[in-house]
Amino acid sequence: MTLAAKIRAPGWYRVVVGVPLAYLLAMGIVVAVRALYGWDPLLDMTAVTTVSLVAMPLGFLVAIGCFDYWFRWASGAPTVPDDHSSHGATQWRDYFHVNTDHKVIGIQYIVTTFFFFTIGGLLAMVIRAELAQPGTQFVDPNTYNGLFSVHASLMIFLFIIPVFAGIANYVIPLMIGAPDMAFPRLNALSFWMLPTAGALMLASFFVPGGAFATGWTAYAPLSTETPIGQQFFTIGVQFAGASSIATALNFLVTIITMRAPGMTFWRMPLMVWANFTTSLLVVIATPFIAGSQFFLLLERSLGMHFFDPSSGGDVLMYQHVFWFYSHPAVYIMMLPGFGIVSEVISSHSRKPVFGYRMMAFSLVAIVILGFTVWAHHMFVSGMFGWLRVPMMITTMLIAVPTGIKIFSWLATLWRGVIHLTTPMLFALGFITMFTLGGISGIMLAVIPVDIHVSDTYFIVAHIHYVLFGGSVFTIFAGIYHWFPKMTGRMYDESLGKLHFWLSFVFFNTTFGPMHLVGIDGMPRRVADYADQYATINLFISISSFLFGLSFLVFVYNMITSARNGPKAAANPWRAHSIEWQVSSPPPIFNFDEIPTVVGGPYEYGVPGAVHAVFGDSKKPTTSVATPAGGGGAQPPPQTPQ
Amino acid sequence: MRSRMARRPLLTAVLLGLIATAVGIFICLQIDWFPTQASTKAHEIDTLYDVLLIVSVPIFVLVMGVILYSVAMFRAKPGDLSDGAPIHGNTRLEVIWVTIPFLIVSGLSVYGWIVLNSIEAKASPADALVINVKGQQFAWNFTYPGEGKVKTNSLVLPENRPVEFRINTDDVLHDFWVPAFRVKSDAVPGLTTHIRATPNRIGTYPVVCAELCGLGHSTMRSRVQVVAPAKFDAWIAGKKKGGSQ
Numbered sequence: 079m080t081l082a083a084k085i086r087a088p089g090w091y092r093v094v095v096g097v098p099l100a101y102l103l104a105m106g107i108v109v110a111v112r113a114l115y116g117w118d119p120l121l122d123m124t125a126v127t128t129v130s131l132v133a134m135p136l137g138f139l140v141a142i143g144c145f146d147y148w149f150r151w152a153s154g155a156p157t158v159p160d161d162h163s164s165h166g167a168t169q170w171r172d173y174f175h176v177n178t179d180h181k182v183i184g185i186q187y188i189v190t191t192f193f194f195f196t197i198g199g200l201l202a203m204v205i206r207a208e209l210a211q212p213g214t215q216f217v218d219p220n221t222y223n224g225l226f227s228v229h230a231s232l233m234i235f236l237f238i239i240p241v242f243a244g245i246a247n248y249v250i251p252l253m254i255g256a257p258d259m260a261f262p263r264l265n266a267l268s269f270w271m272l273p274t275a276g277a278l279m280l281a282s283f284f285v286p287g288g289a290f291a292t293g294w295t296a297y298a299p300l301s302t303e304t305p306i307g308q309q310f311f312t313i314g315v316q317f318a319g320a321s322s323i324a325t326a327l328n329f330l331v332t333i334i335t336m337r338a339p340g341m342t343f344w345r346m347p348l349m350v351w352a353n354f355t356t357s358l359l360v361v362i363a364t365p366f367i368a369g370s371q372f373f374l375l376l377e378r379s380l381g382m383h384f385f386d387p388s389s390g391g392d393v394l395m396y397q398h399v400f401w402f403y404s405h406p407a408v409y410i411m412m413l414p415g416f417g418i419v420s421e422v423i424s425s426h427s428r429k430p431v432f433g434y435r436m437m438a439f440s441l442v443a444i445v446i447l448g449f450t451v452w453a454h455h456m457f458v459s460g461m462f463g464w465l466r467v468p469m470m471i472t473t474m475l476i477a478v479p480t481g482i483k484i485f486s487w488l489a490t491l492w493r494g495v496i497h498l499t500t501p502m503l504f505a506l507g508f509i510t511m512f513t514l515g516g517i518s519g520i521m522l523a524v525i526p527v528d529i530h531v532s533d534t535y536f537i538v539a540h541i542h543y544v545l546f547g548g549s550v551f552t553i554f555a556g557i558y559h560w561f562p563k564m565t566g567r568m569y570d571e572s573l574g575k576l577h578f579w580l581s582f583v584f585f586n587t588t589f590g591p592m593h594l595v596g597i598d599g600m601p602r603r604v605a606d607y608a609d610q611y612a613t614i615n616l617f618i619s620i621s622s623f624l625f626g627l628s629f630l631v632f633v634y635n636m637i638t639s640a641r642n643g644p645k646a647a648a649n650p651w652r653a654h655s656i657e658w659q660v661s662s663p664p665p666i667f668n669f670d671e672i673p674t675v676v677g678g679p680y681e682y683g684v685p686g687a688v689h690a691v692f693g694d695s696k697k698p699t700t701s702v703a704t705p706a707g708g709g710g711a712q713p714p715p716q717t718p719q
Numbered sequence: 720m721r722s723r724m725a726r727r728p729l730l731t732a733v734l735l736g737l738i739a740t741a742v743g744i745f746i747c748l749q750i751d752w753f754p755t756q757a758s759t760k761a762h763e764i765d766t767l768y769d770v771l772l773i774v775s776v777p778i779f780v781l782v783m784g785v786i787l788y789s790v791a792m793f794r795a796k797p798g799d800l801s802d803g804a805p806i807h808g809n810t811r812l813e814v815i816w817v818t819i820p821f822l823i824v825s826g827l828s829v830y831g832w833i834v835l836n837s838i839e840a841k842a843s844p845a846d847a848l849v850i851n852v853k854g855q856q857f858a859w860n861f862t863y864p865g866e867g868k869v870k871t872n873s874l875v876l877p878e879n880r881p882v883e884f885r886i887n888t889d890d891v892l893h894d895f896w897v898p899a900f901r902v903k904s905d906a907v908p909g910l911t912t913h914i915r916a917t918p919n920r921i922g923t924y925p926v927v928c929a930e931l932c933g934l935g936h937s938t939m940r941s942r943v944q945v946v947a948p949a950k951f952d953a954w955i956a957g958k959k960k961g962g963s964q
Contacts, residue, residue, distance in 0.1 A: 219934050293931055299908060300891040300933055387909025393892065394907065427793070429803035433813050458894065458929075460886075460905045460912035463839075467832055474824035481820040482813070484782060489812065491789040494803035498794065506786050513782045517775040520824065524771065524831035526764045526838055530753075530901045533894055533929035597752045597768075599898035601929040604937035608925065652800070683805035 088143020089175060100137025104130035127285070127306055128379050131313040135274040143176040144267040165262075166666040176270065178262035180251050181664065183269050185564065187244025188557070190269075194236035194276050196629075201229040203626050210619035212609050222605035224289030224307070228279055231294045231311060234411070235318040236276045238549050242414035243268075243325045245556045246353045248564060250329065252657035252664060253347050255338025255673045255690065260331040264324050271321035275314045282310035293603060295404070296370075298385035298396040302377050309378065312371045319368045322410075326360035329353050338656070338690065340675035345689075347655045347679040348437055352417025355441040359406045359413070359448065367403035370396060394461050401452035409448045411545060413441055415552030416483055419505045422555050423487050425653035426502040427494030430680040432486045440479035447476045457528045466525050473523035480516055484509060499651075500574030504555035507582050511547025515540060518593065533603075536596030542589040554581075554632070561639070562646030566663045569643060573635040580628035587621035654689040655679045728792060736784040743776040757899035757920040757945060760838040764901045767834050774823060838901075843915060847881040850874070854886070854893030854906035857935030859926060869958040874926060874943035877951035881917045894930035897943055905930055918945040 084091040108125045112118075139145065150157045165179040166172075173186055205225050208215050217225065247265065251258055259265045282289040287305025290296070301308055333354045337346070346354075373396065376382045383389035385396055424431045431437055450472040453465050487509055496502070518540040522528050531537065554577075561569045595611050596602075607615065649658040656673055657664070673690040681687030753765050793803070843849075851862040863869040876882055886895050888906035896903040900916040928939035946954070 219937060223931070223934070223936070291933075297892055297931070300931065303891065304933075391909075393909055427789075427803060428795075428801070430805055430807050432806065433808040436808070436813055458903045458905055460907045460910050467835070470831060471828045474828050475821075477824050478817060478820050481816060485816040486813075488782065488785040488789075489806075489809075491786065491793065493806065494789065494793050495795045495799060495801055496790055496793050498790065506790070509786060510779075510783055513779055517779060520775070520827065521768070521771050524767065524827060526831060526834045526901075527768050527771065529903050530764055530898070532903065533896075594750070594752070599754045599925060599927065601896070601927050601937075603931045606937040608940070681805065683802035 088141070088146050090142070092141040092143075093138055096137045096141030097134050100133040101130045103137075104133040107133075124306055125379070128309050128313075128375075131278060131309055135271075135278065135313075135317055138274055139267065139270055142270055144263075144270050147263055176266045178258070178266050179666070180247050180259045180262065180265060181564075181668075183265050184244050184246075184248025186269050187240055187247055187272070188564075190273055190276075191237050191241035191244055194232045195241070196633075197280065198229050198232035198237060199626055199629060201225050201232070203623065205229060206619040206622040208605060209607070209615050211616065212607055212612050214606065217605070219605045220288050220291060223291030223293075223603070224283065226603060227291050227293050227311070228282070228289050231279050231290075231314075232276065233545070234294055234407070235315060236272065236279070238411045238545060238553070239322055239407070240272050240318070241553055242353075242356070242411070242549075243322070245418070245553070245560065246329065246349075246414060247325070249560055249657050250350060250353055251332065251336070252563075252660065252668055253350055253655050254333060254336060254341055255656050255669065255675065256332060256336035257667045257669060257672075259328050260336055261328050265328055268321045268324040268328065271317045271324075275316075275318035275321070278310045278314035278317070282307040282314075285310070295400060296374060297400075298374060298377070298393060301374055302385060309375070312375045312378070315371050316368055319364045319371075322360050323364050326357035326364075329357040330361065333357075338673050338675050340690070342675075344435065344438075345675050345678055347417075348420035348431060348434070348441075349414075349417035349655075351438045351441055352413045352415075352420070355445045356410055356413040359410050359445055362449070363403045363406035363410070365403075366399055367407070370399040370403070373399070394456075394459060397456055397459055398452070398461075401455045402449075405452040405455065406445075406448045408544070409444055411549050413444065415508070415549050415556075416441065418552045418556035418559070419487065419508055421653070421655065422501045422505040422559050423490050424680045424682065425559075425651045425655075426499055426505070427491050427496045428652075428682045429490050429494040430678070430682055430684075432489035432492075433482070434678070434680065436482055437486055440482040443479040444476060447472055447479070451476065454523055454528070457525050458532050470523050470525050474520060477516065477520055484513060484516075499558070500569070500571060500578060501555045501559035503575060503578040504551045504558065507578060508548060508551035508555065511543055511551060511582075511585070515543030515548050518543060531596055533601055534596035535592040535600045535602055538602050539589050539592035539596060542585075542592075546589070547585055551581075554578075557636075559651070560657075561636070562650050563657055563662050563664070565640045565643070566646055566661075567639055567643035568646045568650065569639040570635050573631055577628060577631040577635065580631060581625065584621050584625035584628055588618055588625045591618050654681060654687070656690045659690060659692065728788075732784060732788045736780050739784070740777045740780045743780060744773055747772040747776060753901075754898045755920065755922065755924065756901075757918055757922060757924055758897075758901065759917040759919050761899070761901045763834050763837055767830065770830065771827065774827065839915070843883045844881050847883045847915070848877065849883050849885065852884050852886040852895050852906065854888040854890075854895065854928065854932070854939075856890050856933050857928070857939040859895070859928075859939070859941045863955065866955045867959045869955055871958070873941055875951060875954050876918045876943060876945050877948040878921055878945055879917065879919055880948065881915060884914050884916075886912045886914070891932050892930045893928050893932045893939070896927045896929040897924060898927065899924035899943075903929060918943075921945050921947065 085095050105126050108122060108129055109120050112120050112122065147157060167177065167182045173182065177183060204217065208217050208222055285307050287307055290304065290308045290311040292301040292304055292308065296311060333350060373384045377384050383391045385391045385393050387393060420431050420437060451469055453461060453469045454473045457466055522540060558569060558574055591614050595614050600607050600611050646662045648661050651658065659673065660669060671692050673692050675690045677687055677689055679689045748769060752768065756762055756765065849865050851864060853860040858872060861871050861874050884895065886904050886906045888908055893906040894903060895906055900918065902914045902916045904912045904914045923942050923944045926941040926943050928936060932939065
C-alpha cells in the first residue's frame, strides 16, 4: 500500500495526519470567530486549546475509522453490508484498530482500563509518598492537588465504570445467546472514546498551570477560576460520559431484543440483570454530569456566570446537578460487581443463587432509591436544611436491598460445595469489605455524624472500602473467573491466591487507619497535615506501597498465563450459563448454532438440569437432561447425586 | 471438650460469634475515636457514633461468621465434583432479613433525627455571641459584630456562652470546621450559613478548612481559644483599644 493510500484508509497513519489537521481546524475556527467580532488578538491560545480539546478527539475518532461506515452510508456511497472484515482478532495488532466484535472490544476495554488503573495507582503512590510525613516532601501543593484529582478521575471514569462495561461487553452477548451486541459499530465508537478521554486527563499534567486540581468533583466556583488544565477534565468527562451512555443503550437494546429463544427475563443470569439495571442508571443519570460539565465549560469559556452570585448565579446548583449523577454513579460502579459476585459464588459453591428473584428485585430497588439520595453528599454544603432528613432516611433504606444481596450470597454459600478458587476468594473478600463500607456508609448517612466527618479521611476510607474492597475486588473476581473463557488459557492459581491475600491484607492496613485519622480531625485533599497524624500516616504510606506491589503479582500472572498458561477447557468451572457451553475462547460469531434456553441459570444440584441446549433438536418444555452439543461446547457435568 | 465442639459445630460457631461480638464492641468502645469534646453538644454526637458502632459490630460478625463457618464446614474435598443442596430460597428467611434491617435503619434514622434537632436547636438565645466567619483564600477572618466589630484571625471564645457562627465567603467554597465542637459548615459565595455551639471546656483547639479551596487549602488552619468569661472581656477590651493580646 502506498503512503497516500495508507493515509486515506482508516487507521493510525490517518490519525497522525488527521489529529494535527483537527488542531489547525480549531485554530481556524477561533481566528474566524474572533475576526468576525473584531476581537484582538485574533489568536487567543486559551480559546484555541479549548476548541481543539473538542476537535482533536473527534478528529482522532474519525481518523481511526469509527465513522467510515456511517459516512459512506450517509453520503450514499456504496457500503459493504455484511463485511465482517473488522470482526475477530487474529494477532495483537488487530486490537489497535476499530473492530466491531464484542469479544475484541471487551478485551480492548479491559486492557485499556487496566492501563489507566496502573497509572492511577502510580499517582496514588506519589500521593502516599508525599503524605508519608507532614510538610512538603516531593511535590508542591498545586501538583499535589492535581495528583489526587487525576487519580480519582482516572479510577472512576477510566477504570471502574468502563472496566465493568468491558467485562460485560465480553460476556453479556454470550450469556444471553446472542451473536454480538445490538449495535457493533456504536460499540466500537464507545470504546475508542475512552482512550481519548484518558489521554485528555493525563495530558493536563503538561499544560501551563498543571493538571486540573479541583478534585474529581470540580466544585464551582473554584473550578471556574483554575488554569487551563481544568478544561481537560471538563471535556474529557464528556467523552467518557458519551462512551458510557452509548454502551448502556447498546446493552439495553441487546438485552431486551437479542436474548436466545427461551431466555425469559426470569431465566437471565444475575450478571445480565445487573448490567441491565446499571445501564438504566447510566442512561438516566450520566446526562446530568454532562450537564454539570457543560455549565463549567460555558462559564469558563464564554463567561456565562452560572455560578457567580454577584451576577445572579447559584453556587449550590452545581453540587445538586453533579451529585444527581454522581450518587447513582456509585451504583453504576457497584451493580455490575453484584452481578459478577452472584455468578462466582453460585458456580464456585455449586448452589443455586439463593432468592434469585429477590436478587433481581433488589437491583431494581437500588436503581430507584439511588436517585433519591444525592443530597447526602451535601449535608454541610449550606443547602436548605429540610432536605437533609428525607435524604438521610432514603440513604438508610438502601441498606435494605443491599442487605438482601449480602444475606442471599451468604445463604448461597450455606451447604454448598465451596471451591476456594481465586475468583471465589475475591468474591468472599468483597462481601466482607463491602459490608464494612456499607456500615461506614450508614454512619455517614446519620446527619450529626456526617457533619463531623464529611470532607475528612473518614470519607477517603469509606470510598475506598466501597470502591476498592467493593468494586475492584469484584473486578478481580470477574477477571479471574472469565480469564479462561477470554484467553483460552488458565491463570496460575497459586499466584492468584497470593495476589488475593496480599491485596486483602494491605488493603485493610492502608485504608482501615484512615477512619481513625478522619474522625480525629484530619481533612481530606490536603498536601500537608498537623504533626499529630504523622505516625499513622507513615504507617498508611508503607502499607500502600506494599498494597501497590501486590498488583504486580496480578499483572505477572495475567501476562504469563495469557501467553503460556495451560489450555483451558470450555467449562473449567462446570458452570451452567451459556458462555461456558461454547469453546474457550468462543467461535468468532459466538454460536455455530443458536442455543435454546430451557431452564434457570443456576440449577446446581438439580438432577439433570440444564440452562440451555444447542442444536435443532426439538425444544424440550421441561429441563430434562439434554447433552449440550455443538458450538464447540462440552456436555454439562453429570453430577453424581 | 474438643470432641463435643466438633460434634456441635454450629453451636460452637454461634458461641464464638457472641464472644467475637462482645470483644469487638469492647474494642470499638475502647478506641479513643474523637478529638477532645469542647462543646455542650459534642457528647451527643459521640454517643450516637458509639451506638452506631454497637449496632454495626454484630452485623459484621454475622457476615464474617457465616463466611468463615461455610468455608470451614462446606469446603470441597480435593476431587469432589458434587453439587450443593438445590435450595432456591426461603420466603420466611427473606422476610426476616428485609424486616430486621428495615427496623434497624428506621430506629437509627429516628435517633439521628433527634440528635440533629438537639444540636441545631432553633433560635439562638438572646445572650448568644455572634461571630461573622469569613473564609478567604487561604485564611479565616473572624468579626465580633456585637463587641464593637473586633476583628481577628484566631478565634477567642468565652466558656459556656452560646456562639452563633455566621459563615460567608467572597471567593470560593471553604468549610469552617472546629473538630472539638463537632460543627462544620461550608462557606458559600452568595449565602450565609449558620451553625451554633456552646464551648464548655477551656483550651486551644484547631480550626480547619475542610473544603478544597485551591493551592493553600492545606495551610488554611487557625485555632480557637476557649477562655474564662472575664479573660474574654479583657481580650475584647484590649482589642477595642487596638492593642493585641
